[in-house]
Amino acid sequence: MNSFLKKIKMKNILIVMLVAFIGIQFYRPEIVQKPITGEIHAPSDVRAILQRSCFDCHSNQTDLKWFDQIAPAYWLVADHIKKGKKGLNFSQWDQLAPSVQNAKLWEAFNQINLEAMPLKSYELLHPEAKLSENDIRILKNYVTSLAPKQKPDTAKVSAYNKQLQQVNAMHTTASRPSLPTALNGISYIPDYKSWKPISSTERFDNGTMRIIFGNDIAIKAAKEHTTNPWPDGTIFAKVAWEQIIDSDGNITTGAFKQVEYMIKDSKKFVSTKGWGWARFLSPKLEPYGKAADFTSECISCHRPMEDNDFVFTSPINH
Numbered sequence: 001m002n003s004f005l006k007k008i009k010m011k012n013i014l015i016v017m018l019v020a021f022i023g024i025q026f027y028r029p030e031i032v033q034k035p036i037t038g039e040i041h042a043p044s045d046v047r048a049i050l051q052r053s054c055f056d057c058h059s060n061q062t063d064l065k066w067f068d069q070i071a072p073a074y075w076l077v078a079d080h081i082k083k084g085k086k087g088l089n090f091s092q093w094d095q096l097a098p099s100v101q102n103a104k105l106w107e108a109f110n111q112i113n114l115e116a117m118p119l120k121s122y123e124l125l126h127p128e129a130k131l132s133e134n135d136i137r138i139l140k141n142y143v144t145s146l147a148p149k150q151k152p153d154t155a156k157v158s159a160y161n162k163q164l165q166q167v168n169a170m171h172t173t174a175s176r177p178s179l180p181t182a183l184n185g186i187s188y189i190p191d192y193k194s195w196k197p198i199s200s201t202e203r204f205d206n207g208t209m210r211i212i213f214g215n216d217i218a219i220k221a222a223k224e225h226t227t228n229p230w231p232d233g234t235i236f237a238k239v240a241w242e243q244i245i246d247s248d249g250n251i252t253t254g255a256f257k258q259v260e261y262m263i264k265d266s267k268k269f270v271s272t273k274g275w276g277w278a279r280f281l282s283p284k285l286e287p288y289g290k291a292a293d294f295t296s297e298c299i300s301c302h303r304p305m306e307d308n309d310f311v312f313t314s315p316i317n318h
């Protein structure tokens with residue numbers, strides 16, 4: 001008798017679950033498929049990679065598998081497509097200015113290289129979306145080929161040297177009261193010039209060179225491998241210069257473009273992931289951003305490094 005009742009109960013539970021499962025299939029937020037207005041023009045091998053790995057979420061050519069169509073998985077997919085297309089849509093590529101296109105491609109390459117894209121949850125169910133090393137090389141070669149072509153430019157080298165002297169003279173620690181301040185209250189920190197460089201990179205999409213400096217606390221933490229999280233007091237400065245070629249054909253730094261800071265204070269900056277963010281655009285060191293929440297732009301691009309305290313750079317270990 002008792003076990004008979006249990007059986008009925010079990011059956012009822014299963015029926016309720018089945019009905020609920022069927023029921024939720026009717027709640028289907030629509031995936032809007034807009035027309036393809038101006039698709040990216042890229043060599044066919046590049047396009048094939050993007051189509052295979054990215055188009056489901058970053059184009060108007062979403063091609064869902066049957067298992068993507070089943071709620072609740074469907075809800076997640078629909079949400080990814082909506083958010084993914086907002087930031088990057090290869091089917092409306094023509095709407096972007098060429099320099100923005102190049103910057104987006106560079107960002108896309110970085111996201112792939114850091115294994116943040118395609119989304120891991122997607123890769124699990126769509127193994128064909130995973131990029132091989134060869135795919136990554138093809139994309140890198142393509143993005144590199146878009147970089148502005150450069151010729152030796154001696155006039156720029158000497159102009160730059162003059163500018164550097166001016167910038168150095170303009171903002172020294174002694175003139176601190178007049179330091180430019182960003183809208184979130186963070187001031188320009190001239191001291192980075194005496195910090196140790198911890199890494200440098202070339203950005204191939206727009207011909208800039210960048211050096212990342214760390215203050216003493218950052219260098220000590222790097223040595224002691226206490227970098228996740230970085231200790232309070234850590235400061236990074238990332239400086240970008242135009243890249244130029246001198247008369248000997250050497251690639252060297254040109255005009256100073258900007259300096260960006262990340263200042264670690266897990267209490268003071270709790271609302272911005274424990275970091276104070278600021279960017280100053282040269283040559284006047286103008287604070288970047290229209291409102292104090294310009295930092296959300298910084299955070300969203302640094303998000304692939306969430307598990308690494310939002311820091312991209314792994315210090316060169318001595």
Ligand code: HEC
Nearest residue numbers: 053054056057080083084087088107108111117118119122
């Ligand atoms: C399953 C869906 C999905 C796939 C597949 C996918 N992405 Fe994304 N992508 C997203 C979502 C969602 C976001 C928004 C993330 C956020 O806002 O946190 C995003 C954001 C991005 C961004 C940042 C866009 C911006 O500026 O806001 C880039 C770049 C990017 N993806 C590149 C790629 C590339 C390249 C591929 C293919 C190798 C790819 N993604 C595949 C879902 C996807």
Ligand code: HEC
Nearest residue numbers: 201212236238260261262277278279297298301311312313
């Ligand atoms: C388009 C994506 C993107 C945006 C937006 C962005 N960053 Fe970054 N940032 C990077 C990448 C990638 C690196 C790694 C170094 C490199 O490749 O230049 C980096 C590195 C840094 C570093 C050196 C420490 C580290 O993480 O390696 C600082 C400091 C920094 N960014 C500050 C900022 C600030 C401040 C903002 C907002 C005003 C900002 N970033 C916005 C992509 C971005």
